Amino acid sequence: MRLELLHPRNRIALIMELIYKNGMTTTSGGNISILDEEGNIWITPAGYDKGILTAKDIVCVRENGRVEGMHRPSSEFPFHAAIYRKRPDVKAVIHAHPPALVSFSIVRKVPDTNIIPQTKKFCGHVGYAPYQLPGSDELGESIANTFSTGSNAVIMENHGTVVGGSNLFEAFQRFECLEFSARSIINSQKLGGYKTLTDEQIISFENQDVNLPEADETVYHTDEKEIRHEICTYVKRACEQNLMISSHGSVSMRWRDNDFLITPTSLNRRFIGHSDIVQIKGGTREKGKYPSKAVKLHQAIYEQNPDIKCIINTQPPATMAFGISHSVFQTRTIPESYILLKDIPFIEFGDHLNGNETIPKLISKDTPIAIIKNDSIVVTGGNMLETFDRLEVAEFSAQSLIESTLLGDLVAIGQEEIDDLVEKFLK
Structure with a gap:
């Protein structure tokens, strides 16, 4: 399947279905957006059931600010737009409240991505954004400023998480990987705590000889x-x-x-x-x-x-x-x-x-x-x-x-x- 050839509406509906069915968001929680080649932002609607979301429910906010679609855009639209302004390389954003990452959010910590090599590769350094009112311009600036430091995944204080990617499928992999990491770390704490890899060990994994x-x-x-x-x-x-x-x-x-x-x-x-x-x-x-x-x-x-x-x-x-x-x-x-x-x-x-x-x-x-x-x-x-x-x-x-x-x-x-x-x- 050439996923990148799907219309932004279809890509968003597909990924939201995966997130919802895998227990990483609730009916009312979370939002997804894509910035297209013309500068338009396609985003999930406000106050709509994520369990029955379809492509026709996705809203388009044109570059000039005109809204097209059957619904209002997500109330979190301001921080999606702010991220795209601060990080031109980011073309897709996912925000949700997956349980393990929310656990980190409410104790104001970030997951250590050095637990396995692939987690470090996909998630990198996880940023942290101080609390601001949901849906506010201030929240948008708080998150976007954290993204501007180079982080592609951000823990939102007492809120949830937001990740970005060069496309929606990369963003989803990062989002899923970060929740997996958080869950593994939480489970490990019940066993006495976790050990991490050094940067040198991770480099050795990435540089291994796999050529045939x-x-x-x-x-x-x-x-x-x-x-x-x-x-x-x-x-x-x-x-x-x-x-x-x-x-x-x-x-x-x-x-x-x-x-x-x-x-x-x-x-x-x-x-x-x-x-x-x-x-x-x-x-x-x-x-x-x-x-x-x-x-x-x-x-x-x-x-x-x-x-x-x-x-x-x-x-x-x-x-x-x-x-x-x-x-x-x-x-x-x-x-x-x-x-x-x-x-x-x-x-x-x-x-x-x-x-x-x-x-x-x-x-x-x-x-x-x-x-x-x-x-x-x-x-x-x-x-x-x-x-x-x-x-x-x-x-x-x-x-x-x-x-x-x-x-x-x-x-x-x-x-x-x-x-x-x-x-x-x-x-």
Whole structure:
């Protein structure tokens, strides 16, 4: 889907639907705008139900100030206009009150984006705008002044958050990524706090060697097309279930021998199509396409483990609370968790970069999952269904472990019970 070719009305309606359905705004809260090539601002209407918003409800405020549409423009129009004046490179703005970011807003703090490399890349330094009356020119100036310092995401004191981007889809990725980060940090506080990466570690991630030679030609076989469809289906499902966000996460499936298909780098995961999936054959990448930065990690896992047919690495917020706190992920809690996950080891950040063989040699039938500190969870399986099920169980288990900290001390299943599980289900 060429999203940039959609009319501004359609783009705004599409993104507002995603924000609302993913619980990041309320019926009355939040607003979105786009500045078009002619200087017109397209914006969501005032006082309209975000759950039923359609393209025809979007309002246009012309460069000369004339309003066109069935409704009044959002009462927060002044700060959208102020941001565009102060930051000519910003062409889209999203404002809403997602719960985790509001938590930061009301304690007057900003999320630390150094928790994982992708968060730093997409969100950068998060600004802070002092409180002003909603809808006022003063609020517009407060936010715009913060944007003028170079921030693309701003926490609004006792209000919510606002993000900008060169287009609406970039702004949405930034918005979603920031809420994910805030949620992961809040969860980690229940586990004792979080650890951050140094700028040097983040640079090492960005500079890792992920180049594969380009294939001279690519042949698309019927079984290969089926794999593309399965990957796209489960990536969409992962996003819908908040197991993956639009800017993070990789999925691959073995095709023939050590050849496989994998999601691309840089594209919005929510809108990946069959033609975006990248074929890796004989150590070469499909002509004209660039695979996920995790491609060499996936390649090494397949080469070391012939029984593994699928790999997902992603950053769901409860699991990543363990990833950024480095707290033990205790799977010996209920039978399903241990049967599907086994004991989950931690991998030091950096041991997954540039062909390091730590993870490929660690992963096995008895260790199907590993958590890379401050990066992701790596989940493997004999097929997509088994792998995805493990991912879901990991995230559900992580959430239960986090919430149990408020109730009392965890009591794990004893070794005798574990031995019984192994005897019945794992031999």
